[in-house]
Amino acid sequence: xxxxxxxxxxxxxxxxxxxxxxxxxxxxxxxxxxxxxxxxxxxxxxxxxxxxxxxxxxxxxxxxxxxxxxxxxxxxxxxxxxxxxxxxxxxxxxxxxxxxxxxxxxxxxxxxxxxxxxxxxxxxxxxxxxxxxxxxxxxxxxxxxxxxxxxxxxxxxxxxxxxxxxxxxxxxxxxxxxxxxxxxxxxxxxxxxxxxxxxxxxxxxxxxxxxxxxxxxxxxxxxxxxxxxxxxxxxxxxxxxxxxxxxxxxxxxxxxxxxxxxxxxxxxxxxxxxxxxxxxxxxxxxxxxxxxxxxxxxxxxxxxxxxxxxxxxxxxxxxxxxxxxxxxxxxxxxxxxxxxxxxxxxx
Amino acid sequence: xxxxxxxxxxxxxxxxxxxxxxxxxxxxxxxxxxxxxxxxxxxxxxxxxxxxxxxxxxxxxxxxxxxxxxxxxxxxxxxxxxxxxxxxxxxxxxxxxxxxxxxxxxxxxxxxxxxxxxxxxxxxxxxxxxxxxxxxxxxxxxxxxxxxxxxxxxxxxxxxxxxxxxxxxxxxxxxxxxxxxxxxxxxxxxxxxxxxxxxxxxxxxxxxxxxxxxxxxxxxxxxxxxxxxxxxxxxxxxxxxxxxxxxxxxxxxxxxx
Numbered sequence: 100x101x102x103x104x105x106x107x108x109x110x111x112x113x114x115x116x117x118x119x120x121x122x123x124x125x126x127x128x129x130x131x132x133x134x135x136x137x138x139x140x141x142x143x144x145x146x147x148x149x150x151x152x153x154x155x156x157x158x159x160x161x162x163x164x165x166x167x168x169x170x171x172x173x174x175x176x177x178x179x180x181x182x183x184x185x186x187x188x189x190x191x192x193x194x195x196x197x198x199x200x201x202x203x204x205x206x207x208x209x210x211x212x213x214x215x216x217x218x219x220x221x222x223x224x225x226x227x228x229x230x231x232x233x234x235x236x237x238x239x240x241x242x243x244x245x246x247x248x249x250x251x252x253x254x255x256x257x258x259x260x261x262x263x264x265x266x267x268x269x270x271x272x273x274x275x276x277x278x279x280x281x282x283x284x285x286x287x288x289x290x291x292x293x294x295x296x297x298x299x300x301x302x303x304x305x306x307x308x309x310x311x312x313x314x315x316x317x318x319x320x321x322x323x324x325x326x327x328x329x330x331x332x333x334x335x336x337x338x339x340x341x342x343x344x345x346x347x348x349x350x351x352x353x354x355x356x357x358x359x360x361x362x363x364x365x366x367x368x369x370x371x372x373x374x375x376x377x378x379x380x381x382x383x384x385x386x387x388x389x390x391x392x393x394x395x396x397x398x399x400x401x402x403x404x405x406x407x408x409x410x411x412x413x414x415x416x417x418x419x420x421x422x423x424x425x426x427x428x429x430x431x432x433x434x435x436x437x438x439x440x441x442x443x444x445x446x
Numbered sequence: 447x448x449x450x451x452x453x454x455x456x457x458x459x460x461x462x463x464x465x466x467x468x469x470x471x472x473x474x475x476x477x478x479x480x481x482x483x484x485x486x487x488x489x490x491x492x493x494x495x496x497x498x499x500x501x502x503x504x505x506x507x508x509x510x511x512x513x514x515x516x517x518x519x520x521x522x523x524x525x526x527x528x529x530x531x532x533x534x535x536x537x538x539x540x541x542x543x544x545x546x547x548x549x550x551x552x553x554x555x556x557x558x559x560x561x562x563x564x565x566x567x568x569x570x571x572x573x574x575x576x577x578x579x580x581x582x583x584x585x586x587x588x589x590x591x592x593x594x595x596x597x598x599x600x601x602x603x604x605x606x607x608x609x610x611x612x613x614x615x616x617x618x619x620x621x622x623x624x625x626x627x628x629x630x631x632x633x634x635x636x637x638x639x640x641x642x643x644x645x646x647x648x649x650x651x652x653x654x655x656x657x658x659x660x661x662x663x664x665x666x667x668x669x670x671x672x673x674x675x676x677x678x679x680x681x682x683x684x685x686x687x688x689x690x691x692x693x694x695x696x697x698x699x700x701x702x703x
Binding site for chain 2 (some may be wrong): 120145148157158159161165191276286
């Protein structure tokens with residue numbers, strides 16, 4: 100199976116052949132993959148060099164001239180470094196573009212913190228009108244990329260090396276509304292509702308194998324599917340919700356609060372801890388260090404010993420030690436008097 | 447908020463992004479207005495007939511471009527083949543607004559509301575509110591990269607006639623984003639791109655001939671002219687520059703002189 104990023108290069112190169120309004124803007128990173136496409140479409144595949152402010156400014160200018168630009172580089176250089184350009188050269192101009200990022204949270208941990216951007220989605224949350232896709236499989240990435248390239252709006256497509264074993268049916272519904280959450284499992288009344296985002300699905304399902312829970316899957320997190328979440332807790336006097344996101348912990352917590360404004364609820368938000376781990380290694384080790392693994396997945400095995408899991412203890416999150424399954428169970432069983440630091444109790 | 451205050455104001459402009467943009471003709475005054483009318487028009491915004499050189503540093507260049515150079519009018523303000531003028535130095539846009547009003551892009555009456563809650567004319571322009579304004583600016587260092595992208599987009603669509611103009615200030619060139627754009631445009635020979643630098647010596651750290659040298663080093667064609675001399679400006683603006691972007695450095699009185 101190809102990676103999401105390889106799929107992006109392949110499909111975008113094909114789309115360039117048929118869509119004359121489409122342009123790709125790169126800042127060195129990823130340019131090798133577009134060599135052939137650049138030969139065929141020299142005026143619509145632009146490598147601006149190592150200039151990320153220009154990358155986004157050029158994207159804004161292309162859009163103003165009537166093109167549909169796709170901008171691609173690592174998330175840290177696409178969202179964090181030129182953040183004001185995203186705000187002004189796209190948003191404030193009323194211009195539209197597709198941003199395709201790679202290496203999101205810790206896809207290349209050997210590269211260190213300079214190449215990690217666990218806060219990218221949270222940052223985009225401060226801006227108006229972004230659709231954010233977090234696919235969990237290359238096939239999902241392809242569906243969402245095609246829609247974004249041929250459609251309109253400001254779209255952020257967050258590609259990752261982390262994938263689930265099988266693709267889900269994602270994308271817009273027939274009436275064109277952005278992809279909503281999929282209900283993959285329905286638990287009993289009172290069971291926690293677990294929202295798994297993109298690549299977190301396999302670990303979430305593994306963690307919940309023997310646990311009564313409703314599982315929603317989100318490959319599109321913005322707009323947040325308020326309706327799906329409300330439907331999942333319909334008729335309940337109170338609800339327990341667990342968010343499992345592959346980026347900064349709690350990024351969607353406010354959205355859950357909005358969705359459940361009228362439902363007393365507790366929220367356990369799982370995701371990447373804000374503390375710098377200062378560890379290299381493989382992404383699987385970072386997934387484990389942030390506690391984002393299911394106990395039955397093989398990911399736990401290599402990090403089973405205390406010595407190897409040292410990095411784990413540098414994260415403050417209690418979920419690190421508990422693991423997902425414990426977290427989900429706690430969300431279900433914890434009474435209001437029991438102190439569970441990660442739970443928010445809404446009176 | 448359920449209603450926008452602007453729609454409640456009497457005699458005020460359309461508020462949507464493109465309403466009032468000249469697909470529909472917009473003859474807002476009877477007699478054509480000229481450069482000599484700019485002080486009066488600017489006084490509508492500030493209440494002062496006499497302005498400091500800093501407030502009018504852009505006036506001559508903006509006027510000459512709109513009066514003699516740009517293929518742009520209220521009737522063609524949305525046409526794909528129009529020339530583009532991007533005011534990057536969005537600070538102090540009175541001369542720009544006055545020029546657009548004089549050229550009939552919007553009614554002269556709008557000027558009096560300058561900076562008000564109900565006015566589309568802010569102290570920094572918003573392209574979605576003002577007919578003829580190509581970019582929303584204010585934060586420095588955004589116009590040149592946007593202009594590069596616009597020029598690339600026009601070229602990709604085989605729109606080879608339109609020229610893209612961007613106006614920056616000399617101090618604005620402190621922003622590093624400009625230099626990403628200057629080097630890229632020069633190295634790739636982006637001939638449809640034109641930059642006017644209004645040099646009123648307002649940059650804190652720069653050598654005296656630094657600006658033309660900077661553009662020249664990036665393979666731009668460069669002209670330096672008296673920014674108050676309309677004929678000299680026009681000649682520089684229309685100078686041939688095959689295969690290279692053109693920078694016109696328009697020198698005016700020092701801001702703090």
